[in-house]
Amino acid sequence: MTGPVRLLIVDDHPVVRDGLRGMFTGDPGFEVVGEAADGAEALALTATLRPDVVLMDLRMPVMDGVTATARLTRAGQGAQVLVLTTYDTDADVLPAIEAGATGYLLKDAPREELIRAVRAAARGESVLSPSVAGRLMGRLRAPAEEPLSQRELEVLTLVARGSSNREAAARLFISEATVKTHLLHVYAKLGVNDRAAAVATAYDRGLLTPGGR
Template structure:
């Protein structure tokens, strides 16, 4: 049997996953945790084969937890199971050492197959995540947005005009336009709406 630990800050999600695995004799759930710090303690105590890891949690997030598990020499394979598939979530998790990355809308049988594959050490990615990673590999590295460009885009996303943005940041309207143009070029877009959408998708600004 494949020994599993479930890490998610939502008790309902943990209960649902535990119930799913309880109905299949290939798996046994040895424990669960509601945050990264608790996950480290549980994993060290029960030595699972696979850890199902959420990313955005209190106390310690998933990426930090994955990195710490690797630093401690844990043999457990980490399979990310999350709602988020932005570049700012996917790439750090893979770099930290996650064996796979799935979204929470993954069907039950696909999740089971992914856990079995992760146990064998195989990389498992949801189609959306695989496509995003391929896009990153195929696209040349782009210059990152400056902090001021991010601030301008954040206010733009909130519906501020160039004049309102200028007042809030204590800069001129011309400077706002310059920052927007630079942001468009770096993001590969042509207008405000596309810039905001792309920045949100890449996790550069938050959706309010």
């Protein structure tokens, strides 16, 4: 994408919103287009402001972050939802991912990690904090290490060749949301939290080979 990443900050705590706004306003690669104090306000502002990324808290009054994420996903307005919360329990992580969040970070993430994650989300890429990746891995793994499915390998192969999620979806005749879901499963099975680490780990384990798969 060209130009700064347009960002909507959603959190019910004004101090948190102020801190995030200050962080991103100081970087020319971002434009904070608005703030919301709950999920309902986030839906209304997303429709009018058209942000590239919605930085979404989970536990808020009026409408929680999972409900807002699901409605944004169904609306298909193009905004990517990156969850930023203090909670990393299964009861929080899994519903958010299933609702359509493209990434899940914790509020104690370093500034550089958060900035990278927002940029990745704007490209439609999935990013998970290490603890969240570990939780998903624990949920998705069988007692023995679970192998990647054929479709997961196909997606990972295209990613390794430089394809974006959108390009991989077009090549495989599936939706971009399905590609993201496959990648999240790959992250969990390989114990990684982003696409670069997934590709590197797959090469290390012989799941991918140079010039082939």
